[in-house]
Amino acid sequence: MALKLIQRFPLLGQFGILRYPPVGPVLPSRLLRTRSEGQSSCVGYVLTSSSSKKLQSDYGIRNLTTIVKEPSFVVSSVGLHKDSSPRFRLTRLHQPTAAEDQAFQQRLTNCSSSRQVFKLLRSVEIMSDTMAAAALHRVADLEQEGASLKDPTVLENDTLRALCFRLEQDSGWLTDAGIVSTLLAGTRLFMDPWSTLMVRLVSESQERLDRGQMSVRQLCNLGQAMLAIGGSSCVMLEQVMKQIQEPADWSLEDLIAAYMLMQGGVGQDGKYHHLLNAMHTHARKMTYCMDPPAVSGLLGALVSLNQMQAMPLVISLCKQSVHHVPHFADDELTAVLGALMHFGYSDHDFVEAMERYVPQMAFTSHPETVTMVMQFFGRRNILSETVFDAIAESFVYRADDYSTSQVTRQIMALGKFGYLPPNAADVFRKVETILCTRLSHFQPRTLLNLLHSCTLMERFPVNFVPKVFNNFFLQELQEESTGLDPIAMAQLTQLYMTLKLECPNYKGLRLHRNYRVKSFLTSGRSLETSVDGQLYNSVKNGLVRLLGARSNFGSKVLTPYCYTLDVEIKLDEEGYVLPASQNDDVHKRIALCIDGQKRFATNKRQLLGKEATKQRHLRLLGYEVVQVPYYEFELQNKTSAIEYLHQKIFPHTYRMSW
Incomplete structure (x- = not known):
């Protein structure tokens, strides 16, 4: 076997494995292969539980059956040749039946820990190479966590080591499917690419690849393994892609x-x-x-x-x-x-299917899944009372187990529509409890999103707002997002304005002027929805005919209160229309809200929470708010549109003809 491996040394160089012992500094990388100016150069890295060690090229030739490793992580044949227990024998002639293989796969799926997988392996009498590889994959499923293993010592388990030893010894006769699946499982378990098992698997894979007889699935598994070992520049990976x-x-x-x-x-x-x-x-x-x-x-x-x-x-x-x-x-x-x-x-049938399913899963599914359901309906502007009510009910009982991010994202979905579920009192009581007990656990931006969303539902967190107006919090908010972005400053400004307008008894901290914006209407995400251009032009034409001149109303007027008015009409004390440019003797200001489809839920005629808040604030600021929704105005023709606007704006006056 050693002679066979030595004969393969030239072949190993083709896919980027060097023959030198690991020394040098700790570097978090895998076996890499890159090209430079038409020539290939290889840098190898040995993976360990806590580090990877760079392979230097100025040391002597390395014996492939000797593994230099940190003993708590690397899988190899060392220590398994004589007294290892248990011993495995992979069947060659008498392959398991399809029923036996399926039963084994099902038992693997039912294993909820690596220990159960090892127990299952010890109980199997007949095992094929693909079954052995499947067992390694199941261990990876259970132990993999990001770019490392939850418990690296799992690789030192006697059962796993014995299985790897058997795969190493029998690598020459493994099937193509078994070879590539085992190699892929080894990369998922972060096995040392210099271990004898991994070297032999790569060598065998290269030989099978050269024959050009691998199936697409086997090529893809091999490609994933080589991507993990050698990176996207690996020559062997390029060879795989040419055969797909x-x-x-x-x-x-x-x-x-x-x-x-x-x-x-x-x-x-x-x-x-x-x-x-x-x-x-x-x-x-x-x-x-x-x-x-x-x-x-x-x-x-x-x-x-x-x-x-x-x-x-x-x-x-x-x-x-x-x-x-x-x-x-x-x-x-x-x-x-x-x-x-x-x-x-989003698809109408999919939404209906979700509405049927969510009441069944709201109390039992993973918190992230439940949260993602709320996010989906919120992002797609779909107001579903069935979904929101079911999840709001489960929120009261499950919120203690939610992360602060999950709590915030669920409340943000409700705030998107300003929707109050039937158990709103219980929901906000739970939110207040979480804020009281876990306030320090919230990231600055997450806390700001939560408090702002509450105000969109006319729930005012007066006890917690001083926290976000605090200079220390504002500095943290800046550091978290590398400077305050416009939407965060707009949220702070609107939160402060909400307290001033709707909570007159609030005497807490004020928001410093440096953190206030002048306009809520910004490009991209915004606290206002810009007016629909086509609808605006239709309404504008009607207003010109109604008011007699274009100069008698203002368009897209930025108020001192950060809101932008679609149309502003000024009246004197006797109710006559004043020119838009006149600022003296203004007795009443009419804010015309030309509400297109984007200001409503996609499936209902309900204003989004931010638009309802805007209109509520404008009324508190002294404006007479007149809403012109698209679903009413689009039914009018040119003649009836003028009459419609007259009834909306001047419901108690006789219209004069110009």
């Missing part, structure tokens, strides 16, 4: 594997965009047969790759999701909702 052909004849499993490979980093920065577009076209034809994991996985990949041009595929996946809503796992539903928000799409 057009997807016209791919199975669904092949398609999903290819998307996972692209999502892992191969498809970033527009690379392989022709292949991606062909995959999108093929995927649209197969959405009808996709199960919940496939739908959520595909949508997640599209988000990671930011495939905005794949909207036809997103729409097809959303329609398929309608059938799976009750069957999605929590993480799958979270991924689907996040993707639909990312692409700005």
